[in-house]
Amino acid sequence: MAFSPELAVVILAGGSGSRLWPVSRDAFPKQLVSLSGGASLLQDTVQRVQACGCLGAAKTIVVCQEAHRFVIAQQLLASFRPCSIVLEPEARNTAPALTLGALQAMADGSDPVLVVLPADHAMGEPAGFDQALSRAVELAAEGSVVTLGVSPLGPETGYGYIRCGARLEASTQVRAWKIDGFTEKPSSEVAEQMLSRGDHLWNAGIFVMRASVWMHALATCQPVMAEAVRRSWEGRTDDLDFVRVPRELFGESPTDSIDYAVMEHLAPAGPSRRTGLPGAAVVELDAGWSDVGSWASVWSHLERDLQGNAQQGDALLIDASDSLVIAQSRLVACVGVTDLVVVETQDAVLVMNRNRSQEVRRVVEQLRTSGRDEWRVHQRVHRPWGWYQSVDSGGRFQVKRIVVRPGAALSLQMHHHRAEHWIVVRGTAQVTCEDKIFLVSENESTYIPLGKRHRLENPGKLDLEMIEVQSGAYLGEDDIVRFDDVYGRA
Numbered sequence: 001m002a003f004s005p006e007l008a009v010v011i012l013a014g015g016s017g018s019r020l021w022p023v024s025r026d027a028f029p030k031q032l033v034s035l036s037g038g039a040s041l042l043q044d045t046v047q048r049v050q051a052c053g054c055l056g057a058a059k060t061i062v063v064c065q066e067a068h069r070f071v072i073a074q075q076l077l078a079s080f081r082p083c084s085i086v087l088e089p090e091a092r093n094t095a096p097a098l099t100l101g102a103l104q105a106m107a108d109g110s111d112p113v114l115v116v117l118p119a120d121h122a123m124g125e126p127a128g129f130d131q132a133l134s135r136a137v138e139l140a141a142e143g144s145v146v147t148l149g150v151s152p153l154g155p156e157t158g159y160g161y162i163r164c165g166a167r168l169e170a171s172t173q174v175r176a177w178k179i180d181g182f183t184e185k186p187s188s189e190v191a192e193q194m195l196s197r198g199d200h201l202w203n204a205g206i207f208v209m210r211a212s213v214w215m216h217a218l219a220t221c222q223p224v225m226a227e228a229v230r231r232s233w234e235g236r237t238d239d240l241d242f243v244r245v246p247r248e249l250f251g252e253s254p255t256d257s258i259d260y261a262v263m264e265h266l267a268p269a270g271p272s273r274r275t276g277l278p279g280a281a282v283v284e285l286d287a288g289w290s291d292v293g294s295w296a297s298v299w300s301h302l303e304r305d306l307q308g309n310a311q312q313g314d315a316l317l318i319d320a321s322d323s324l325v326i327a328q329s330r331l332v333a334c335v336g337v338t339d340l341v342v343v344e345t346q347d348a349v350l351v352m353n354r355n356r357s358q359e360v361r362r363v364v365e366q367l368r369t370s371g372r373d374e375w376r377v378h379q380r381v382h383r384p385w386g387w388y389q390s391v392d393s394g395g396r397f398q399v400k401r402i403v404v405r406p407g408a409a410l411s412l413q414m415h416h417h418r419a420e421h422w423i424v425v426r427g428t429a430q431v432t433c434e435d436k437i438f439l440v441s442e443n444e445s446t447y448i449p450l451g452k453r454h455r456l457e458n459p460g461k462l463d464l465e466m467i468e469v470q471s472g473a474y475l476g477e478d479d480i481v482r483f484d485d486v487y488g489r490a
Contacts, residue, residue: 006139007058008112009049010101013042013072013119014065018364018375019294020356022348023326026376031120032071035298036314041120048123049180050081054134055115061086061104062096062119066244070384070487073241076362087239095261096253099218099229102211104243113140114214116207118256122301124288132285133176134384136208145206145217145266145278147179148285149201155191158294158358160184160203161260162282163194165268176395179280181267182259197246205256213278214262220277221265228253239473239488293348296357299324313344324354337381346379384487385410386463398475404429404464409457411485418472418479420448422456427464430457453483 017030024030031042039047049055060083065074069087071261076083086100098116105112105390115133123129136146149162156489160279165180173361186194209217219226232249282381290301302310302324309317313327316334323340332344341357343350350360367375380389385408392400404410404427412432422429423445431440432455433448439459440446448454458464482490 005137005210006110006112007055008101008105009055009060010046010098010105010114010116011042011049011060011062011083011119012093012094012097012101012116013062013068013092014097015118015120016091017120019360020298021360021364022343022345022350023328025378028071028378028382029068029120030292031076031118032068033095035122035292035302040075041122041292042072044122045117045119046076046083046407048126048129049115049117051126052130054130054131054137057081058112058115059084059105061101063088063101064119065091069242071382074312074384079211084243085241086243087245089245092250092253092255094258095218095222095256096225096229096250098207098214098258099226100233100245101232102214103230106211106215111210111212113137114207114209114211114263116209118291121205122288122290122292124290124301126285128285128287131172131174132283132287135170135176135206136281136283138170139168139176139281139283140208140210140213143210143278144281145213145263145449146176146281146283147263148204148206148208149282150204150285150289152191152195152200152202155188155195157185157188157191159291161186161191161194161200162203163198163267164201164282168281174191174374175284177282179263179267179282182264184259198321201282201284203259204289205258205291206285207263209278217262217266217277222256222261225253225256225261259383294357294358295324295386296353297353297356299341322354348374349458350473383410384408385458386473387413388468391467393475396471396473396475397468400468400470402464402466402468404458404466406458406461406463409486410455411487412453412455413483413484414451414453414481415472415479416418416451416481417474418470419450420454421469421471422446422448423466423469424469425465427458427462428460429464429466430459431455432457455484476487 013031017024021032024033032040034040063082063086066087086104139146161183163181164177166178168176232245235246237244290297292298299310304310308322311325312330315325315327318335320334320337326343329346339354341352341354364375380387388403389401391401424440424442429440434452484490
């Protein structure tokens with residue numbers, strides 16, 4: 001590049017990841033999950049960005065749902081540089097989310113080139129990622145809206161496709177084309193036809209453009225959305241480490257994706273090609289990309305043995321082939337199976353044909369409509385202060401394992417319908433009960449009567465681990481009155 005434009009990375013972390021149930025849940029979605037046993041997909045994305053040579057010292061902005069803000073903030077503590085976290089009061093799809101990120105990037109008066117990334121994709125070849133982004137940034141700095149495309153490996157019906165037009169010349173070996181059109185999740189027959197033509201790429205969901213170019217394109221193609229998000233941005237406030245916008249104003253924005261809201265309008269055969277819109281280009285991404293958007297793609301992404309099996313955890317496979325087995329809490333044994341997906345968590349087991357992995361959403365929807373909680377939460381529930389996990393329950397009791405991070409504190413609270421017994425098994429707890437404040441050490445316990453104000457804190461430098469026994473007529477999580485909370489939830 002002849003010059004180096006200012007850059008900002010916008011990571012879209014608002015998805016639900018229902019296709020990776022039961023590991024991914026609504027309250028702990030796919031981007032927060034580790035599929036490799038190490039960092040989460042979000043952490044991998046942030047670290048990939050900050051190790052990418054072409055991005056240099058680009059500022060990083062994460063846009064996420066309000067419900068996931070504390071877990072995301074905690075995971076981002078492991079990143080190399082601080083990130084801005086902008087909250088969506090409610091999910092409105094990727095176009096409004098990107099607009100929030102663009103406005104945050106322009107808040108200091110600059111007009112950076114935005115590199116827009118999903119938080120939940122995987123990349124096997126960092127060098128290829130860097131090369132493709134360098135070419136995309138060059139085109140975006142000249143005024144184009146650029147997306148990255150992947151050479152199809154087969155007639156996949158779960159991806160969108162980009163039809164390539166005229167080739168764009170450049171000194172680099174990374175290929176780029178003008179965009180002629182888009183096809184969203186085609187039938188298998190149409191996907192076969194596009195593969196045979198050889199002029200289509202998978203849409204990787206990665207976009208590069210100047211912030212002002214995005215705002216202009218959105219205002220032209222979706223003026224109601226642009227105005228609603230801008231008005232909500234004008235009412236923003238800072239809350240701890242987060243940037244908030246008013247729910248009622250943001251909720252006035254239509255719901256739409258980046259592709260449908262803007263990108264399809266930029267193609268020559270777009271639904272309403274208007275004058276004054278920027279050009280659209282696609283850069284080839286050859287970097288071992290995967291959207292890990294289904295258990296079949298997870299199987300493809302993970303290392304497999306000579307029989308084509310991928311496994312994690314305590315799994316035993318005998319005479320099995322081309323299968324994926326994930327065991328999180330117990331031994332899972334499979335004998336004589338082929339093309340199978342088996343995913344075990346503490347409260348659910350999924351068994352299905354690997355070739356029908358897109359249908360997991362049907363399970364999630366049935367759980368939701370039947371009023372069950374397994375679509376929404378794990379047995380382990382994350383909170384800003386740590387986490388708790390249900391161990392056992394009955395008609396008038398519930399047993400939980402509670403872990404509080406060093407220096408963290410639960411809210412000052414009260415319950416109308418239950419009393420609590422706390423047993424410390426590791427660390428030291430500082431307990432407030434009405435006007436008394438005292439310490440409870442390992443192998444000691446205390447009792448919190450029904451209706452008494454109380455707070456639990458970890459004053460130490462190690463995790464505080466406790467067993468909580470609740471007893472009473474009603475044990476739901478909504479039986480809580482908060483009087484004071486360091487996380488702003490009171």
